[in-house]
Amino acid sequence: MAESGKRRANHVTCSEHEILEYLNRTEPANRQLCEFKLRHPKPVGILTTSSGKLVELRETTTLNSDSFSNEYFIDFLTHNDAERIPERVVHASGTGAHGYFEVTHDVSKYTKAEVFNGVGKKTRIFGRFSNAAQNLGGSDLVREQKGLAVKFYTREGNLDLLCINLPVFFYRDPIEFGHFVHSSKRNPRTQLFDPSLRWDYVTKRPDNVHGQLWVQSDFGLPNGYRKMNQFPIHTYEINNKHGDKYYVRFNFISNQGIEFLSDEAAAAIGSRDPDYFKRDLYNAIENGNYPSWNLEMDLITLEEIKKLDYDPFDLTRLWKKGTYKTIPIGRIVFNQNPDNQFRDNELSAFNPGNLVPGIPGPMDNVFRGRRSSYRDTQTHRLGINHNRIEINKPLYWKVYNRDGYAPVRENMRDAPNYYPNSFNGPVPYVDPSRPNSRFVIYEPNAVDLEPASEFYNDFLTEDQRQRLVNTTVRSLMPVPPDLQKRVIRLYTLTDVDLGTRVAEGLKKALRMPPPPPPPVLRLTQHYKKDKSRPHHH
Numbered sequence: 439m440a441e442s443g444k445r446r447a448n449h450v451t452c453s454e455h456e457i458l459e460y461l462n463r464t465e466p467a468n469r470q471l472c473e474f475k476l477r478h479p480k481p482v483g484i485l486t487t488s489s490g491k492l493v494e495l496r497e498t499t500t501l502n503s504d505s506f507s508n509e510y511f512i513d514f515l516t517h518n519d520a521e522r523i524p525e526r527v528v529h530a531s532g533t534g535a536h537g538y539f540e541v542t543h544d545v546s547k548y549t550k551a552e553v554f555n556g557v558g559k560k561t562r563i564f565g566r567f568s569n570a571a572q573n574l575g576g577s578d579l580v581r582e583q584k585g586l587a588v589k590f591y592t593r594e595g596n597l598d599l600l601c602i603n604l605p606v607f608f609y610r611d612p613i614e615f616g617h618f619v620h621s622s623k624r625n626p627r628t629q630l631f632d633p634s635l636r637w638d639y640v641t642k643r644p645d646n647v648h649g650q651l652w653v654q655s656d657f658g659l660p661n662g663y664r665k666m667n668q669f670p671i672h673t674y675e676i677n678n679k680h681g682d683k684y685y686v687r688f689n690f691i692s693n694q695g696i697e698f699l700s701d702e703a704a705a706a707i708g709s710r711d712p713d714y715f716k717r718d719l720y721n722a723i724e725n726g727n728y729p730s731w732n733l734e735m736d737l738i739t740l741e742e743i744k745k746l747d748y749d750p751f752d753l754t755r756l757w758k759k760g761t762y763k764t765i766p767i768g769r770i771v772f773n774q775n776p777d778n779q780f781r782d783n784e785l786s787a788f789n790p791g792n793l794v795p796g797i798p799g800p801m802d803n804v805f806r807g808r809r810s811s812y813r814d815t816q817t818h819r820l821g822i823n824h825n826r827i828e829i830n831k832p833l834y835w836k837v838y839n840r841d842g843y844a845p846v847r848e849n850m851r852d853a854p855n856y857y858p859n860s861f862n863g864p865v866p867y868v869d870p871s872r873p874n875s876r877f878v879i880y881e882p883n884a885v886d887l888e889p890a891s892e893f894y895n896d897f898l899t900e901d902q903r904q905r906l907v908n909t910t911v912r913s914l915m916p917v918p919p920d921l922q923k924r925v926i927r928l929y930t931l932t933d934v935d936l937g938t939r940v941a942e943g944l945k946k947a948l949r950m951p952p953p954p955p956p957p958v959l960r961l962t963q964h965y966k967k968d969k970s971r972p973h974h975h
């Protein structure tokens with residue numbers, strides 16, 4: 439009697455009406471499991487172990503049985519132990535989406551890259567949106583640069599454009615990367631985000647000031663991944679089929695408009711939904727409200743670039759107005775959520791060195807550092823065969839690389855494994871239009887604070903300037919006084935108004951009484967003592 443009562447309790451069902459009402463009312467992210475069930479009215483199959491042995495019902499519990507003879511138990515337990523792989527050293531927290539790129543304007547005059555040529559041509563893409571300093575699972579509602587990495591699966595190989603939502607970068611020397619990252623992430627003792635690290639680093643490496651101002655401004659906290667522009671920043675060399683060279687900065691311009699969150703709004707959203715950015719993107723795509731960005735390039739010719747009065751390869755500065763023209767190329771559209779985020783998002787490997795003919799790419803030192811860093815970290819994170827993983831697979835490849843940890847795919851079967859050979863292994867092609875020389879860039883070591891001052895004075899509105907001062911003051915509050923003084927001195931050198939306002943704001947904020955502690959609920963009864971009902975004979 440009790441048995442069948444329990445069984446009935448487990449099989450509570452809703453009326454079709456109740457389910458439909460729920461599906462209509464709730465957002466796509468909440469409907470996911472119901473929708474799976476609607477697509478699969480019956481279980482998707484008989485359960486197996488990882489080696490394919492069918493699992494019998496009594497193997498789904500170990501109680502009163504020889505658990506170590508239960509292959510299903512051992513298989514599941516040990517696989518679970520090994521589920522995690524290293525998270526990305528930066529941009530660990532993110533989400534992926536599939537889509538396409540469509541050419542809208544003919545740019546064959548400037549680049550022969552086939553992916554950008556032929557109006558109307560579509561190329562499959564995979565994009566990954568991310569937060570720069572958060573660990574995997576970190577909150578989206580945090581002031582820091584946001585990334586978008588786009589992989590174009592072109593007929594000439596994968597083209598990866600890795601972007602952040604700021605048009606300038608923090609430094610020009612790749613040796614800064616690890617130090618910059620350490621200073622932006624958690625303090626190794628307290629495990630907390632610690633603004634002292636960051637401000638100390640900025641004052642020791644003032645090339646970071648311009649990027650830091652962008653982060654502390656409205657741009658450091660967009661209202662979700664759809665509402666921001668994205669920039670690969672570096673100056674790329676491109677060339678056409680005659681070998682003529684041009685210099686470009688690519689821009690992805692959001693068709694959803696640009697919106698920001700104040701610190702207060704972000705705190706309110708973050709307290710109920712730390713995954714707000716991921717949820718917003720997922721729901722938009724499921725609702726058929728496909729987010730898109732126009733891809734354009736700011737372009738300078740070879741003749742023009744030699745005459746500029748500023749360094750166009752410097753990542754820490756914008757190109758000056760009037761020195762370039764902007765040329766539209768096409769648009770990216772994200773129209774499909776991955777059905778498995780680990781497989782597509784976590785295993786994706788973007789490398790700015792993945793370029794195609796017609797886009798030989800940037801020559802600056804940061805880019806050269808990046809060419810080795812991404813490959814190296816992905817070998818650590820995913821293994822030497824990361825380009826054989828499904829999401830990273832180019833449309834075509836023929837290599838002399840062999841072996842290594844799986845996946846190896848067909849491992850080039852029995853083809854010759856050395857080059858050159860006389861037995862018809864893969865051979866290189868000849869490109870007569872490829873330019874045979876490139877600029878060698880001389881990169882000065884001096885720090886130029888002028889672009890930062892221009893950003894503060896000419897780019898930002900008065901409201902935006904005030905909010906930048908406020909977020910800076912907020913982040914300087916917990917920092918030691920000598921460091922606060924160093925920041926104020928550096929900011930005053932950048933711009934007197936900026937330095938003065940931060941100093942005054944900080945003085946005022948430090949005089950304010952600390953906020954009252956939040957109300958808590960106190961326990962009134964003992965919970966160690968056994969509170970269960972007394973046993974009656």
Ligand code: HEM
Pocket residue numbers: 525526527528529532566567568585586587600601602607611612613615669670671672786787788804807808811812815816819
């Ligand atoms: C010295 C300079 C830099 C170095 C050494 C560097 C290194 C790295 C590394 C090691 C990763 C993790 C990659 C992975 O685990 O797959 C990464 C991710 C990323 N980087 Fe950089 N980075 C640099 C500069 C930049 C710049 C200038 C940008 C943007 C313009 C950028 C954008 C990104 C993005 C968007 C990701 C996330 C990629 C993804 O979603 O998988 N990085 N970077």
